[in-house]
């Protein structure tokens with residue numbers, strides 16, 4: 236299996252999985268995609284049903300991900316998935332259980348049982364294993380430069396702390412994360428972890444990451460790598476839980492279900508799009524945004540108009556306060572039949588501060604009819620009401636992002652089961668939970684003292700040169716990194 240940038244003009248540039256695992260973002264600014272999506276038959280799905288029941292999530296992950304990787308031996312990959320998806324890292328032995336909300340059509344897919352209580356752990360735990368494996372095979376090292384709106388950062392740091400040959404420089408939007416999210420990251424004292432508070436919003440952090448990654452000389456000298464969902468390895472690991480949820484909710488071949496996905500950077504739902512393209516019987520992909528509703532606007536109207544920091548609102552589902560969703564480019568590349576020139580043209584307009592409008596085109600018609608996307612958005616009042624209602628009526632406590640998913644899913648209820656992906660645990664968002672149910676969320680024992688103790692974080696202006704200096708200083712301060 237080989238991979239090409241969404242902006243590639245030449246199929247000869249295709250690369251194997253382990254190259255793009257370490258490269259992260261393509262040199263042309265595009266995102267990697269496999270040349271084709273492997274197809275999974277109904278018969279294979281039934282074999283995987285048996286596999287999941289007898290050998291568990293890690294075995295399923297090795298099979299699904301193995302379809303996309305031919306440069307890691309199958310036994311090694313199985314060992315890596317077994318190391319990633321296990322207790323006590325994950326607090327539930329099923330790794331991804333599902334539960335039904337009452338007797339209705341809505342289900343929750345529980346993705347937040349990992350070390351940092353967010354769905355990011357589902358991919359990040361594996362990414363940590365894969366990166367260490369490949370760096371050690373090559374005798375190399377890496378400086379991860381990432382951006383977070385609250386959950387990717389801690390998830391990456393818990394997956395990579397103390398790992399040999401890897402440093403992490405993680406950019407956070409100053410003052411925009413919850414106290415719990417800040418504590419999860421800033422309390423870490425490992426020398427290979429550097430937390431940064433950038434004067435700006437998440438999109439500014441993400442733009443800085445992309446700027447250093449597209450400076451080829453700098454990237455090569457400092458061995459820059461990526462852990463955001465711009466890295467294909469993140470997405471392929473996330474594809475697995477769509478298969479898992481489908482297998483747990485259905486009991487036979489061909490049964491269609493839908494997924495409702497709280498969306499920010501379009502990574503989670505892009506993994507659903509890929510699972511569907513592989514043949515998983517998904518009827519609809521229900522995209523849910525908060526008040527930062529650029530993607531909902533696109534899926535309703537065909538107009539993609541990213542917004543600037545001044546129009547990116549600080550909301551009570553803060554991890555989705557994103558107005559320029561990276562992975563959306565992957566979907567557009569598929570929509571346009573991997574026409575790299577067209578993708579360059581569309582995203583060139585966006586990079587210049589503009590927008591694109593594909594309303595009235597056959598491609599936009601296909602978004603709904605061929606790809607199953609529908610969308611909606613949610614407000615603070617909606618999520619508080621949804622959290623309160625599920626708590627009172629069903630005794631189920633969900634976080635504000637999952638509440639956005641439930642709220643939008645309810646708009647689209649039909650006759651098939653709908654799995655709402657639970658993307659974080661309530662403990663991370665105490666203020667909103669308290670507003671919704673009149674008391675703070677329970678704190679799982681493993682997080683009992685997280686908000687106590689000293690913090691380590693570096694302030695940084697929104698400036699590429701300042702970031703480069705910080706990266707240089709970090710690498711120089713860790714002599715064990717450079718082999």
Ligand SMILES: Cc1ncc(COP(=O)(O)O)c(C=O)c1O
Pocket residue numbers: 353354384385386387464497498499500501502503504554555636637658659
């Ligand atoms: C808790 C939570 N929910 C939902 C999302 C949205 O996921 P994605 O960015 O993959 O669309 C994020 C991160 O963006 C998140 O941290």
Ligand SMILES: N[C@@H](CCOP(=O)(O)O)C(=O)O
Pocket residue numbers: 382383384385386387388462463464465499500502554555
């Ligand atoms: N919500 C994310 C934003 C980054 O998304 P990613 O999936 O591209 O890493 C976060 O919590 O940081």
